[in-house]
Amino acid sequence: MAHWDEIVADRRLTLARVERHLADLHSDAYLLDELHAVASGGSTGRRGVFVYGWQAWATAYAGFMRPALWDRAVTPELAAAPNTVALVAAHHASHMTSALGQTFANPMVQIARFPVTQPIEEIVAGLNRFQPTMLLGYPSALAILAAEARAGRLRISPKRLYATSEPLLPEVRLALEEAFGALVANGGTSEAGPMAVGCWRGPGMHLCDDLVIIEPVDARGRPVAPGALSDKVYVTGISNPTLPLIRFEITDRMRLLDAPCPCGSAHRLIADVEGRLDDAFAYSGGVLVHPHAFRSVLGREPAIVEYQVRQTSAGAEILVVGAPADPATIEREIAAQLARVGVPRPSVRLRVVAGLERQATGKVRRFVPLAADPYEARTLALADGLGKG
Ligand SMILES: [Zn+2]
Incomplete structure (x- = not known):
């Protein structure tokens, strides 16, 4: 971040200018009529600011959406259900998933947003009214909703759950599956663009290895073999020339899996990112x-x-x-x-x-x-x- 102004490839941009744009942002908005900017929420690691050209922004959206579109296309039960999506996450548009959802609003999909800062009773009442087919949110928020469902206060029957932005711990995944009787996918973190996306056909995540080069390494930067847990990860973006990140270090630990995903995807698979759930x-x-x-x-x-x-x-x-x-x-x-x-x-x-x-x-x-x-x-x-x- 200290060298942002030297790294960015669009000479009209400086970190200060992008920060000013982000500070005024309450819904998604274009920067210089063609760019989009997002800031990492700072749940792990240091604050990061990322800027995307139009093509890269559209590619990122497609990268995030492809598992859901494929899943819907091959699952008759889903294709017949109303396309209603509830988001229990950040409302602020500087978060990537929220901003992408606003740029690419699809009239065929009904989306209801419930900021996690809302009182839990209001979120539960809103979800009971909305009856989502897909429920997407932070694991820490979904875990609370699972408890609400067990207590009989939350009465919804989503067919798919998608956990995003925080590590999904095995016990939380299990609690969600049991409380809702739905398939759970783990979307992992997203601020530096789509790196790995969740799949409902198996645990773990598909690497977006056509959009980013991922190198799991040990503490000294040496490659670790598939199956072993890395200390950190180097990420090289190959789809966003506006902010060319080369071996950008992310402190998430990652385990590359050798076996293919049960869904048949050709993308490589990683185990659920390990970490701890933020405490409420x-x-x-x-x-x-x-x-x-x-x-x-x-x-x-x-x-x-x-x-x-x-x-x-x-x-x-x-x-x-x-x-x-x-x-x-x-x-x-x-x-x-x-x-x-x-x-x-x-x-x-x-x-x-x-x-x-x-x-x-x-x-x-x-x-x-x-x-x-x-x-x-x-x-x-x-x-x-x-x-x-
Ligand atoms: Zn899969």
Whole structure:
């Protein structure tokens, strides 16, 4: 990111100009009448800003959509069902999946968006009304919905689930399959463009190896063999000449599989990306706050490089690396988000630090719940879905 202005191949662009465009973005919009920009939400790794030319943007959309289109084409039960898609994810258009969905709005598909920052009762009521055939969302949000379904409050029968943007842990995948009786695909992360996409015919993901070159490597950058777990991944984009990323380092760990996917795809397969699920924060009175309430504000701030949110009894303390121009406004915006979902008189403090403590994997634990035993707090909503093991 420090060398962005030298790397970008369109000389009209600078990182500052793209950041200004992103800051004003509330629905998808063109930059210079032909480009699209997205920022990584900062759930893992450092904040990244990516810009796409028109051809690359359309190719990325096709890359994300092809498994779903194929699945629908070969599954009579799906082709006969209404094409209704519910998204329980970020609402902000700087996130790639949200922005692509707006550019390529399809009149044949009915889409309902439920921002994860909405109170859970409102999301459940909205889903009960909408009755989606496909339910797409962050695993941390889908896990809460699985618990709502088990409790009998959420009454929907989706035929397909798609988990996106966060690691899908095996126990969450199982809880979703059992709660909804639907096939689950894992879409993994997406901010640097389609890298791997989920498939409902088997676990793991199809590599988009016609759009990106993926090199799983160890901590010292040496290739790791199929079957072994990498420490990180080098990604080289071969479909977006506007921002040519060559061996861009992503800290996700990845296991390339030797066997083909049961669906018959010729794309190589990777095992579900490993990692940890971001913790929801439980406050007194059973109020549950999804990590996105923080992410949606912090991810929009260009001057915040990394952050860690620590739950406090009345709100949160947020450690940030970087130099936010107006910390008080950020505190107020997050407090407003917390108040909206029912935290009484929330108190939010932002503290600038030189660095954040890293776990053994090199990643920062982004969300730290208050409870001595975080799982005890989460049982409020997640026990039915996750606690069976
Ligand atoms: Zn497949």
